[in-house]
Amino acid sequence: MSHSHIDVRYVANLARLELTDEEVATFQPQLEAILSHVEALSKLDVSGIEATAHAGAIFGKMRDDTPHESLSQAAMLQNAPDQAQGQIRVPKVVTDA
C-alpha cells in the first residue's frame, strides 16, 4: 500500500466500463487522492484481529426449502430491453468464423 498508483484503464476493463480520455483524466487524480487517504489503514495495528465481512452475528442462516409462488414470466420480462418468444434476446454470442 506504499504508493497510490492506479491503472484506471486496466481497472475499467475489469469492471466492464469504457472510459473516455476525459474521464480517465478526471478519475486518475481523484482516485489517487482517495487511495492516499485510504493509506492511513496501513498504520493501524491489526495483528491478531480477524477480518470481518459482516457487522452482525448472523451467519449461515438457512430458510426452509418450501415451494412458494414466484414472479410470473410476464412480470420477469416486463423490464427486458429486448425479448422474443417469452425469452430475453441478446446479441449473437457465437458468430460464423
Add this chain to the structure above:
Amino acid sequence: MTITTLRRQLLAGETTPAAILGKLAGEISARDGQTGAYLSHNLESALAEAANADLSLPLGGIPIAIKDNINVLGQPCTCGSKFLENFISPYDATVIRKLRAAGAIPFGRMNQDEFAMGSSTENSALQTTRNPHDPARIPGGSSGGSAAAVADLTAIAALGSDTGGSIRQPASHCGVVGLKPTYGLISRFGLVAFASSLDQIGPMARSVEDCELLLNALASADARDMTCFGPSDRALTPAGDAKQLRIGIPKGFLGKGVAPEVAAAVNAAVEFYRAQGCAISEVELPSADLAVPTYYVVATAEASSNLGRYDGVRYGHRSTVAGTPVEMMTASRSEGFGPEVKRRILLGTFVLSAGYADAYYVRALRARAKIRAEYLAALAGVDVLLTPTVPTPAFKVGEKASDPLQLYLEDIFTIPANLAGLPAISVPCGKSGHLPVGFHLVGAPLSEAKLLAAGRLFEAAHGYAHQQAAL
C-alpha cells in the same frame, strides 16, 4: 403535521386519507418545483388505496414517501440512475408489504444520489434536490429527496436507506429525525443493493415518535433476507428511564473540523441531558479516524460486485451500439452510470483486484473488526454515544462537486455505526444561522428503544416546530 396528529384527526373523523393525499398533492404542486424532492408520484393509485384504508391499523390512511431504491409494485424504481430510468418494479419490497399491513399508503418516489452513492443528492442523474431551508444548498444525501420532502411539508414521513449516513446526514441538514436501525432489524428484500454488509432501511419523520411508529411497523423477521434477525433473536433492549441514560462523548470528536455553531448546538444538547440527570462521561475511540478510509474500501468493494448485475441484458438500459454481448454490456454500463458510480466501481474493483486485495480489502475488513470492537467496548460502559451528525451545516449546490474526498468526509460521524452494525439516530437540536443542525446518538445492537427515548426526552423539551422549514 405529524403521523401522530393526523392519526388522531383521522380517528376523530376530522379528516380522511383522501383529503390528506389531496393536501399533499397541493403542497407538491406549490413547492416541489423548487425543492425537487419527488421524482414522481402515484396520486391516482394512492387515492384508490385511500378509499379502502383501514383506519384501525397503526398507520391506517397515512401516506409514506419512498426513496427511489425501494421497490413498490407497479411504480418506477430508478435509484436516481439513467440506467433504471424506465424500470417498473414487478414486486413490493418487504418494507412496503409491512407498511401496507400497517395501513399506510406508499406515495411518491423520492430523489436520491445515484444508487445511494453520495452525500448531497447532487449525484442523481435525473434531478437536483434543494434544501427547503435554503434553495441554494444541498439537502444532504443520499436520501435527500426523502429528507427534503419531510422538511418541506410535502410528505408526512418517508423511508430512506443508510449505508454510511444516507438517512441521518440528510435528516440533520433538513432538520428532521432520521433513524438507522441495527443491522438485521429491518428486511432489505426489495431494497436495491449498494453495499450489502452496510445497507439498512429506516424511517425519516418530523418527530421521534413518528420514527418509532414506523420502526414498529417495519421491523420483522423475513425469510427472504438471510441477514435479517429471526423472530426469536430480535427483541429490543428496554429503554429504561431516559433521564438515567449514561451518555458517552467520544474524546476529540468535537475538534474534527466541526463548525463552531454546530459544536455549540450539540454542546447545548449535552448540557440538556446533564440537567435532566443523565451521566455524561468521555469515552475513547482510538481507531475512529480510520472509519472513513475503511468505509471507502469496504463499501466500494461491495458496490463493484453488487453493480455487476447491471449488464443491460435482463432489465435497465441497453446500449444500441451493436457488437458482441460483452461489447453490449460494456457500452450499456458506460452509458447508463454517472461519474460517482463509475468512480466507486473503479475503486472497488481496484481494491479487490489481484495483488491489491490483501493490502486494501482484507486490511479494511480487519480495521472494521477493530472499530466495531472499540465501539462495543465503549458501549459496555455507556448507553449511547453523542456527537454531531455532520461536522458542518448544508453546503452550497456545486461547492464540493469537484472534490469527492471532501464530500466523503461529510460522513465521518455516521459511518462507524454502519461498519459496526449499530443503531443510530439524528435529532434536530438547533441551527447554524438559518440551517438546521442535528445531534447523533449511537447505541449497542438492538438498543433502538434507548435512542428513541433519549430523542423523545429532548423533543418534549424543545418541540419540533423549529425543525420545519420556514414556508
